Amino acid sequence: xxxxxxxxxxxxxxxxxxxxxxxxxxxxxxxxxxxxxxxxxxxxxxxxxxxxxxxxxxxxxxxxxxxxxxxxxxxxxxxxxxxxxxxxxxxxxxxxxxxxxxxxxxxxxxxxxxxxxxxxxxxxxxxxxxxxxxxxxxxxxxxxxxxxxxxxxxxxxxxxxxxxxxxxxxxxxxxxxxxxxxxxxxxxxxxxxxxxxxxxxxxxxxxxxxxxxxxxxxxxxxxxxxxxxxxxxxxxxxxxxxxxxxxxxxxxxxxxxxxxxxxxxxxxxxxxxxxxxxxxxxxxxxxxxxxxxxxxxxxxxxxxxxxxxxxxxxxxxxxxxxxxxxxxxxxxxxxxxxxxxxxxxxxxxxxxxx
Ligand SMILES: *Cc1c(COP(=O)(O)O)cnc(C)c1O
Numbered sequence: 637x638x639x640x641x642x643x644x645x646x647x648x649x650x651x652x653x654x655x656x657x658x659x660x661x662x663x664x665x666x667x668x669x670x671x672x673x674x675x676x677x678x679x680x681x682x683x684x685x686x687x688x689x690x691x692x693x694x695x696x697x698x699x700x701x702x703x704x705x706x707x708x709x710x711x712x713x714x715x716x717x718x719x720x721x722x723x724x725x726x727x728x729x730x731x732x733x734x735x736x737x738x739x740x741x742x743x744x745x746x747x748x749x750x751x752x753x754x755x756x757x758x759x760x761x762x763x764x765x766x767x768x769x770x771x772x773x774x775x776x777x778x779x780x781x782x783x784x785x786x787x788x789x790x791x792x793x794x795x796x797x798x799x800x801x802x803x804x805x806x807x808x809x810x811x812x813x814x815x816x817x818x819x820x821x822x823x824x825x826x827x828x829x830x831x832x833x834x835x836x837x838x839x840x841x842x843x844x845x846x847x848x849x850x851x852x853x854x855x856x857x858x859x860x861x862x863x864x865x866x867x868x869x870x871x872x873x874x875x876x877x878x879x880x881x882x883x884x885x886x887x888x889x890x891x892x893x894x895x896x897x898x899x900x901x902x903x904x905x906x907x908x909x910x911x912x913x914x915x916x917x918x919x920x921x922x923x924x925x926x927x928x929x930x931x932x933x934x935x936x937x938x939x940x941x942x943x944x945x946x947x948x949x950x951x952x953x954x955x956x957x958x959x960x961x962x963x964x965x966x967x968x969x970x971x972x973x974x975x976x977x978x979x980x981x982x983x984x985x986x987x988x989x990x
Pocket of ligand 1: 710831867868869870871872891892893894895896935936937938
């Protein structure tokens with residue numbers, strides 16, 4: 637297939653951008669003028685189209701709505717300090733998307749269609765990338781089974797979409813979390829490592845209960861023993877214990893964040909020791925009681941590095957002093973510096989849109 641046949645482009649006739657207040661952008665509610673749509677049927681991907689953003693017709697029998705063959709990604713394009721546009725490690729998101737696809741018995745999206753689609757969308761909707769610090773263009777690729785068939789089986793039709801929209805900071809304040817011993821997000825052998833729709837729907841009720849108790853989100857424990865720390869709603873979790881960073885080791889039950897991996901790398905570059913291992917929640921509580929738990933933070937594309945200022949466990953609240961959060965502040969600065977190209981991009985993480 638020739639590269640030019642990967643994509644057809646239909647531009648919108650009238651931009652909606654003038655109606656957007658860029659000083660007040662709620663997360664995930666504003667979308668740009670265009671989207672990419674590609675369909676999979678007859679055993680192959682059909683030509684991808686970039687078209688005006690808008691509703692898509694769906695049969696009530698659409699298989700994803702019944703059985704949850706649905707996956708997504710979350711990534712960002714942003715302006716760098718030298719006035720260019722860049723994405724942060726998009727190859728990682730593409731690879732993870734396809735890993736999620738395999739686990740959910742869905743076809744992989746060819747990397748060239750995916751990458752070209754991202755680049756073309758950014759170029760078309762470049763005016764939608766906010767100029768303000770901390771703001772960016774959030775890119776949401778998704779795929780779902782759209783065979784109109786209510787039989788429990790692998791669908792033979794899929795729709796791949798990339799939608800994009802301007803966003804401000806996800807959490808502007810430190811976050812409090814409740815350690816849940818009652819509910820589980822994922823189990824070993826399940827789909828915890830996939831960015832698949834069902835992983836999120838199942839958490840909404842427990843998170844609502846946690847909110848009623850005054851917490852922003854849940855710190856999930858493993859689904860088998862409800863003992864080992866896994867992650868927070870949409871963030872991986874790190875602790876600083878006696879000057880050392882610790883984070884759960886990868887075992888397939890939590891999302892392997894691009895930000896997590898980048899933070900580990902940056903921490904090592906800066907000379908900090910990082911341990912990836914099983915972390916018993918009892919160890920964290922004991923460390924807090926002994927004054928050794930210095931910092932706790934979450935990492936994710938939407939949230940970057942977010943400080944945790946309190947966690948609740950078995951009816952007790954454990955507070956973290958943000959004045960002590962020096963290591964996470966340093967790492968956050970470095971990560972944001974690399975993203976904005978103010979700090980040398982020594983690992984080649986930026987993909988510029990020329
Ligand atoms: C997306 C996500 C993360 C963060 O991953 P990044 O690649 O860093 O954005 C962490 N946990 C969950 C459950 C997620 O969905």
